[in-house]
Amino acid sequence: MKLIKSIDIHKVYGGDSASLVRALRGVSIEIEDGEYVAIMGPSGSGKSTLMHIIGFLDTPTSGKYLFEGVDVSSLTEPELAELRKWKVGFVFQQFNLLARLRAWENVEIPMIYAGVPARERKRRALELLEMVGLKERAEHHPNQLSGGEMQRVAIARALANDPKVILADEPTGNLDSKTEEEILAVFRELHDRGKTIIVVTHDPEVAEHAGRVIKIRDGLIVN
Secondary structure, eight states: OOOOOEEEEEEEEEEETTEEEEEEEEEEEOOOOOEEEEEEOOSSSSSHHHHHHHOOOOSSEEEEEEETEEETTTHHHHHHHHHHHHHEEEEETTTOOOOTOOOOHHHHHHHTTTTHHHHHHHHHHHHHHHHOOOGTTTTOOOGGHHHHHHHHHHHHHHHHTTOOOEEETTTTSSOOOOHHHHHHHHHHHHHHTTEEEEEEEEEEEHHHSEEEEEEEETHHHHE
């Protein structure tokens, strides 16, 4: 059974024929549990739309999306929210850390929504920061961290509820080349630990770190 399988997914935005945008035009992909995959394409290719569907942030206009063999295409928003909570950890280009919270407090946020007791939240947050090499920075606020350190905090936060998939959207877009390599090394380590990693990128140097590259253009898989 494939972890992720899309079957002829179409996504259309707009209310009338004059304003329709066909973001995805019959996308079928399969991703195995434990794979490291890059979804690569230029701006406007449909890669972000595909990422939103994979991560339960959006639903297809037509076609099917199966996760762990379950068709999630027609689930309600509360049901999709539960999948987002437990199955996917998100890493974004902008880090999205809360400035008023310390590093470990940012990491524990998903666990708050999951109902994890406070003592267990902090223990796990510190454990995850140690995993990404930031144990000594746990008490620091985001404005006291470098860009690479902030992204590592964001990766630790994505791991908070032990998701099946880490879904990263241009995760090195705001980083210099040295820091980019450090972040990609973290993803390799997580992949070695058995996590499914999906990186959405336009950068060939980022994509080449993946075990497989899915190229998308004009809403179609081209390679």
